[in-house]
Amino acid sequence: SYVVSQPPSMSVAPGRTATITCGGNNLGSKSVHWFQQKSGQAPVVVIYDDSDRPSGISERFSGSNSDNTATLTISRVEAGDEADYYCQVWDTSSDPWVFGGGTKLTVL
Amino acid sequence: EVQLVESGGDFIKPGGSLRLSCVAAGFPFSNVYLTWVRQAPGKGPEWLGLIKSKIDGGTTEHAAPVKGRFVISRDDSKNTLYLQMNGLKTEDSGIYYCTTYLVGGPIWGRGTQVTVSS
Numbered sequence: 001s002y003v004v005s006q007p008p009s010m011s012v013a014p015g016r017t018a019t020i021t022c023g024g025n026n027l028g029s030k031s032v033h034w035f036q037q038k039s040g041q042a043p044v045v046v047i048y049d050d051s052d053r054p055s056g057i058s059e060r061f062s063g064s065n066s067d068n069t070a071t072l073t074i075s076r077v078e079a080g081d082e083a084d085y086y087c088q089v090w091d092t093s094s095d096p097w098v099f100g101g102g103t104k105l106t107v108l
Numbered sequence: 109e110v111q112l113v114e115s116g117g118d119f120i121k122p123g124g125s126l127r128l129s130c131v132a133a134g135f136p137f138s139n140v141y142l143t144w145v146r147q148a149p150g151k152g153p154e155w156l157g158l159i160k161s162k163i164d165g166g167t168t169e170h171a172a173p174v175k176g177r178f179v180i181s182r183d184d185s186k187n188t189l190y191l192q193m194n195g196l197k198t199e200d201s202g203i204y205y206c207t208t209y210l211v212g213g214p215i216w217g218r219g220t221q222v223t224v225s226s
Binding site: 033043044045048049052088095096098100102 | 143145152153154155158169171172205209212213214215216217218219
């Protein structure tokens with residue numbers, strides 16, 4: 001089955017840029033969504049289809065996907081961005097939806 | 109407003125059955141594929157299965173851990189997605205979400221809690 005991997009954690013100071021990666025074989029040929037999940041809350045999609053931003057999501061969130069890596073970038077990080085971030089990939093070769101293990105973002 | 113609202117979660121003993129519902133609003137329900145995802149405590153999300161739109165056959169796919177025990181269905185007249193869960197195990201405990209993909213991106217419900225314990 002298809003597997004995607006994320007770093008389990010990262011920390012960033014307020015005002016700096018956070019870059020969260022999602023790696024998988026030939027990931028650039030697939031569609032990647034990113035969602036944010038704060039403690040005890042439901043997931044919120046922050047990026048879909050590699051780089052599109054849903055209505056209401058801050059422009060500080062952006063995404064890209066090429067080769068074997070998809071990237072979620074959060075600019076000018078704020079305390080309220082502290083959350084778990086998951087990538088999600090549509091893959092028809094096995095389970096259609098595949099999730100990364102999540103990256104816990106800590107704002108210092 | 110576009111939304112998905114899950115219900116039906118409960119505290120249940122191993123071996124029991126439960127049916128979850130997910131009511132949709134704000135979009136053409138019959139045209140979309142619908143998916144169930146669960147999240148165990150402290151874990152990442154896990155895809156459980158999907159059901160296609162009727163126009164694409166209305167067929168279902170289920171993940172290996174739940175195949176043969178869980179059944180996904182839909183009632184387009186009620187804008188409702190279902191998850192029938194039989195033979196529940198303690199490892200089935202978690203929050204269950206319904207989700208779909210629309211033009212403006214994926215949307216998720218708020219989830220419903222299922223606890224399987226003796």
